[in-house]
Amino acid sequence: MFKEQSVSLSCEEDDSSAGWTLRRNTSGETRTQCGDGWGRPAGSSCIISYMDPSQSGVYWCESREGATSNSITITVTDGPVILQSPVLPVMEGEDLTLTCQTETSSILPAGKPNTTSPPTSSPPAPETTSAPAQTSDPPSTSDLLYLVIRLVCHLVVFCPYCISTFIMVSLYRQRAKGNDLSVSMVTTPPTRAEEGLDENYDDVTTEHHF
Template identity: 55%
Template structure:
């Protein structure tokens, strides 16, 4: 029991202090049954990483293939897990930089709790699964930090929109058997700076506006020009034609001629 407590404290300390940014090592669960197999690999650039582990018994920091597991290409395989394989695993660069410290628990018991190994982002949903070696569809009781939470009829408990308050130590009980504890870590949403404005987008918007508004400007200019140069009523030429009187208008023809002649006769004295 004391060894299990030391193992859990070591794993918990490593999870809380380990860097999880740019994590190259990932697992779907941190708990495994004895005599099952496990394959680990340092992702992103396997050639630049070395998978190492430490255990409470010897405190050794041995790489894969040095007393545990065997190398298969860029992966490390453990064919038959035993409780002594429980411990802290991480990826390390040739410069000694450590990434993705995780805690793996191997149990000889009949029940395990499957939970996320790496921290979960705030606001995401998380499902914890309690299972035996043969099934995960039996009723299970779930506990957090030693306190009973609820019973799930199918052995799966979903935490919706997790927050920092959901962080803690979880375990489950199925058919009278209890799983080892598992730490669930919750991290905040990453803050990303607003994207920098792209000058090309501004140029494109200006061109689009010009393409749309130029035809309206040109048509308006043409209409104003036509309006200013249109002829007005006062500018129209007026011609008046005086028609001579006809005989049908009466007997005024001869008198009219005499009157005009008299009016235009020039007198000289």
């Protein structure tokens, strides 16, 4: 159905059951009956004066004893065209009729869009086992720009790390090289005058190497 259309749904009563009411399930309601926020009950019928897409759902009749009828699905569209198809499933090989219903008097064709060339009367070509050739599309400008940005980001993060690592290694090598240098210490004994030593002692100089 189109939006803003009106519809009247009726439940056929028999002698065994009475008091049929119309119920529905929609995306926002479950088992609500006619008159509870939607529709206007009129005996065993329900009149909906204004249909909108939110009222799309499953409708059925239910008696006081709990008996239910077959359900119908109502779809309300906000567009200008409705593609009508059979209610029941169609088996393979059966005929199928599709109808376009429009709000205006325009005539539109129905069916599957033609994605390939129309079939010809020639027999189909035999199937081959060779795999179809695969072609790779060249990268787009956006892909190249994304790769360049990723590369710049990696360089910005990686360069300070490399520079700091190089500085630390250089300092470590200089410090290790300084530890390898020999240290010499020259010890000169005090003079004879300070220690009161005899003048016959010779001066002794001791040199230690570490």
